[in-house]
Amino acid sequence: MKTIHKLMSGVAIACVTFAIYSCKPAGPDKALTGDAASKAYVAPGKYDEFYNIVSGGFNGQIGIYGLPSGRLFKIIPVFSTFPENGYGYSEESKPMLNTSNGFVPWDDLHHISLSTTNGEHDGRWAFANGNNTPRVARIDLKTFKTVEILELPNSGGNHSSPYITENTEYVVASTRFSIPIGDNTDVPISSYKENFKGTVSFIKVDTSGHMKIAFQLVTPGVNFDLARAGKGPSHGWFFFSCYNTEQAYTLLEVNASQKDKDFIMAVNWKKAEEYIQAGKGKTTKARYAHNIHHEETHSATSTILQEVLQLDPAELKDIIYFIPCPKSPHGCDVDPSGEYIVGSGKLAALIPVFSFNKIQQAITNKEFEGEFAGLPVIKYESALYGEVTKPGLGPLHTEFDGNGNAYTSFFVSSEIVKWNIKDLKVLDRVPTYYSIGHLCVPGGPTRKPHGKYVIAYNKITKDRYLPTGPELTQSAQLYDISGEKMKLILDFPTTGEPHYAEAIPAEMLMPKSRKIYRLEDNQHPYVAKGEGQTKVERKGNEVHVYMTAIRSHLTPDNIEGIKQGDDVYFHVTNLEQDWDVPHGFAIKGANNAEILIMPGETQTLKWKADRTGVFPYYCTDFCSALHQEMQGYARVSAPGNNVPIKYSTGKTEDPTSGAGQ
Amino acid sequence: MKKLFLIMLIGATFGACGPDKPKQTSENEDADSYENIHGSEGGNAVAANADDGKGIGQVTEVTLNTPLEQERIGRGKAIYEMKCQACHRLDNQRVVGPGWKEVTKRRKPEWIMNMVTNVDVMLDKDAEAQKLLELCLTRMPNQNVSIGDARDVLEFMRQNDGEK
Numbered sequence: 050m051k052t053i054h055k056l057m058s059g060v061a062i063a064c065v066t067f068a069i070y071s072c073k074p075a076g077p078d079k080a081l082t083g084d085a086a087s088k089a090y091v092a093p094g095k096y097d098e099f100y101n102i103v104s105g106g107f108n109g110q111i112g113i114y115g116l117p118s119g120r121l122f123k124i125i126p127v128f129s130t131f132p133e134n135g136y137g138y139s140e141e142s143k144p145m146l147n148t149s150n151g152f153v154p155w156d157d158l159h160h161i162s163l164s165t166t167n168g169e170h171d172g173r174w175a176f177a178n179g180n181n182t183p184r185v186a187r188i189d190l191k192t193f194k195t196v197e198i199l200e201l202p203n204s205g206g207n208h209s210s211p212y213i214t215e216n217t218e219y220v221v222a223s224t225r226f227s228i229p230i231g232d233n234t235d236v237p238i239s240s241y242k243e244n245f246k247g248t249v250s251f252i253k254v255d256t257s258g259h260m261k262i263a264f265q266l267v268t269p270g271v272n273f274d275l276a277r278a279g280k281g282p283s284h285g286w287f288f289f290s291c292y293n294t295e296q297a298y299t300l301l302e303v304n305a306s307q308k309d310k311d312f313i314m315a316v317n318w319k320k321a322e323e324y325i326q327a328g329k330g331k332t333t334k335a336r337y338a339h340n341i342h343h344e345e346t347h348s349a350t351s352t353i354l355q356e357v358l359q360l361d362p363a364e365l366k367d368i369i370y371f372i373p374c375p376k377s378p379h380g381c382d383v384d385p386s387g388e389y390i391v392g393s394g395k396l397a398a399l400i401p402v403f404s405f406n407k408i409q410q411a412i413t414n415k416e417f418e419g420e421f422a423g424l425p426v427i428k429y430e431s432a433l434y435g436e437v438t439k440p441g442l443g444p445l446h447t448e449f450d451g452n453g454n455a456y457t458s459f460f461v462s463s464e465i466v467k468w469n470i471k472d473l474k475v476l477d478r479v480p481t482y483y484s485i486g487h488l489c490v491p492g493g494p495t496r497k498p499h500g501k502y503v504i505a506y507n508k509i510t511k512d513r514y515l516p517t518g519p520e521l522t523q524s525a526q527l528y529d530i531s532g533e534k535m536k537l538i539l540d541f542p543t544t545g546e547p548h549y550a551e552a553i554p555a556e557m558l559m560p561k562s563r564k565i566y567r568l569e570d571n572q573h574p575y576v577a578k579g580e581g582q583t584k585v586e587r588k589g590n591e592v593h594v595y596m597t598a599i600r601s602h603l604t605p606d607n608i609e610g611i612k613q614g615d616d617v618y619f620h621v622t623n624l625e626q627d628w629d630v631p632h633g634f635a636i637k638g639a640n641n642a643e644i645l646i647m648p649g650e651t652q653t654l655k656w657k658a659d660r661t662g663v664f665p666y667y668c669t670d671f672c673s674a675l676h677q678e679m680q681g682y683a684r685v686s687a688p689g690n691n692v693p694i695k696y697s698t699g700k701t702e703d704p705t706s707g708a709g710q
Numbered sequence: 711m712k713k714l715f716l717i718m719l720i721g722a723t724f725g726a727c728g729p730d731k732p733k734q735t736s737e738n739e740d741a742d743s744y745e746n747i748h749g750s751e752g753g754n755a756v757a758a759n760a761d762d763g764k765g766i767g768q769v770t771e772v773t774l775n776t777p778l779e780q781e782r783i784g785r786g787k788a789i790y791e792m793k794c795q796a797c798h799r800l801d802n803q804r805v806v807g808p809g810w811k812e813v814t815k816r817r818k819p820e821w822i823m824n825m826v827t828n829v830d831v832m833l834d835k836d837a838e839a840q841k842l843l844e845l846c847l848t849r850m851p852n853q854n855v856s857i858g859d860a861r862d863v864l865e866f867m868r869q870n871d872g873e874k
Contacts, residue, residue, distance in 0.1 A: 567854070568792055579791040579792040579793070579796070580791075580795050581795060597796060599796040599797065599806075600806070600848055600849075602796070602806070604796065624793065624796055624853075625851055625853070626793065626851070626852065626855075627851045627852040675847065675848055699805065
């Protein structure tokens with residue numbers, strides 16, 4: 050009996066050790082409570098409650114995760130090529146990454162905005178910004194595919210983007226780096242004050258989602274950081290955080306941190322619209338790409354646009370007002386009521402909350418403390434609702450839960466702090482592991498937050514996961530906020546380096562998620578709607594193969610008559626009409642990638658026939674018990690060898706015929 | 711011992727809950743919306759009654775007319791060429807799936823239309839369909855053919871079998 054008892058307590062200890070170890074391998078565990086795992090647990094075969102649409106930062110992609118499980122479902126390539134499915138490599142998708150600089154295969158994707166109607170999620174699109182070569186992208190939430198990319202002229206570093214107005218009337222894009230714009234851009238860097246300008250682009254979104262730059266505000270040279278649109282009573286206004294009001298152009302770490310206060314820039318965009326309608330805009334020359342993916346042809350087009358409408362700062366006197374905000378403000382977030390604007394000075398030790406009503410009164414009563422570059426600066430006290438005192442160190446971003454609470458991330462003190470918007474009192478704080486950047490409450494930026502969770506996207510991972518050499522996965526953390534106290538319930542790894550993310554209830558996207566492309570609707574110019582339409586055609590040095598794929602053969606699977614030096618275009622149509630049956634296509638020696646072809650879709654891989662021989666091609670996406678049989682051969686002959694174009698499937702020939710050709 | 715009991719309790723709560731599947735609002739705007747295809751398996755599965763040779767699915771009674779309906783034949787042929795020809799020849803030779811020659815003599819029209827429109831359920835439950843899967847070893851794909859389109863394909867099959 051004693052032995053048994055001993056044995057059992059041994060098991061118990063092992064269980065305890067295992068339980069602790071499996072939940073949290075290392076690091077501080079004070080924040081974890083007993084029922085955490087069950088709250089994040091989604092049983093096999095069950096669905097998550099939320100889609101979490103997460104920026105990928107320097108991978109130029111978007112990750113789609115489930116909440117509360119933290120499971121990764123999909124990576125959507127946006128500004129970066131993706132050899133896994135051929136994005137940026139297939140002939141159809143190459144135009145998506147065209148810019149005025151030519152093909153740009155990478156960008157730095159920071160922020161997500163989900164489309165809204167009346168300030169509430171409507172589940173139509175996600176917008177994302179490309180920082181480096183300034184661009185804004187639109188992702189269709191039926192297909193989870195990037196369907197439009199608009200480049201931004203006169204912009205350096207599109208960071209303060211892609212924030213939207215409450216009916217998705219506009220997406221904004223403003224410059225992080227002010228740069229010289231206009232006709233003379235070859236100027237000394239030291240002439241920053243005189244020659245460098247910021248721009249704020251208002252991109253009009255039409256009902257089909259298509260984007261067009263309606264106008265650009267030309268502003269004094271500063272750095273724009275983040276932004277939020279007004280909503281409800283403040284609809285018609287937009288708020289931008291600005292730093293480097295010192296207008297430094299070197300060692301910004303020191304030189305742009307001199308002043309006690311920088312600004313939040315309030316923009317009356319309805320007024321700007323009036324000025325544009327009154328013809329006060331000035332059309333200026335520009336050069337920027339507008340790329341659209343067309344669903345009916347499964348192909349993208351790229352158009353280079355030549356001009357943009359600008360409003361000059363001289364016209365901006367009653368469009369733009371600066372509000373002092375301590376110190377180097379980063380986040381600039383508007384609460385669900387639309388009345389409160391929260392500025393988060395990343396070097397500040399307090400959080401100022403501004404009142405929209407007070408701002409309006411201050412403007413009416415001209416309670417200005419002076420001007421910045423000729424534009425009015427409202428007195429701090431006149432705009433201020435109140436300050437959250439001693440909240441933590443290094444406030445960055447604020448989200449809202451719809452119950453009057455705000456959640457602010459603190460990078461320096463590594464925590465999330467919950468506070469009440471009305472009385473500005475701190476209610477709770479939880480540590481994050483480590484150094485949180487952005488945070489996300491489902492529906493947090495909307496008029497009607499869904500609440501329930503807050504997710505921390507941390508900048509430092511250190512000891513949270515099994516080490517993988519110097520480079521580690523990025524660490525996200527999920528907290529339950531349904532009670533008074535925030536509770537850590539899950540760590541989950543993320544791809545790239547997430548910045549902002551949004552989350553939307555699963556039932557808003559799930560019912561309309563697309564399953565197939567109908568063959569009947571396929572208008573690709575090289576489609577083969579059935580094996581009867583497969584063929585191989587020569588056009589000079591180009592060979593076009595109209596190919597079909599269905600479980601489990603490619604037609605044609607024998608191709609001859611290709612000559613060394615030819616450019617061969619494999620236009621592959623997937624004849625399947627069932628969900629989750631993509632086929633892939635790869636051919637030996639291809640210098641680009643594979644292509645994945647969804648059911649009913651046509652995609653094209655270009656292949657240079659640079660040497661003679663016989664080259665196998667095959668399906669790369671496991672499709673059936675006979676997937677391994679899904680293959681073909683392409684013969685490439687020397688230019689002088691007179692082999693005619695010939696193609697077939699399932700045809701066997703007398704082995705001697707054609708010998709010596 | 712007490713400790714052990716406690717641990718077991720915690721273990722039990724661990725696996726206990728998880729959110730249910732989100733409610734799906736049916737919004738049948740597209741032919742391929744989530745509801746349609748996802749729901750089709752359940753929706754089409756009329757009581758299994760394989761004995762009558764009609765298969766399993768929405769199609770319980772088909773009226774065949776003589777002479778053949780020419781309009782249907784044209785449409786049926788177009789659907790065949792786009793969605794079926796890759797695996798089914800018009801003679802009696804099997805490639806991926808069986809050749810279509812004499813199919814209208816071997817099978818009841820209802821069985822054919824159920825096989826085309828409700829293939830996943832047929833392959834799981836209908837004995838004749840299962841025999842074909844054992845023979846061909848490739849599951850016949852759901853080609854998203856509507857009942858109306860399947861009727862047109864049936865007319866084309868009848869013509870292929872020499873009916874006038």
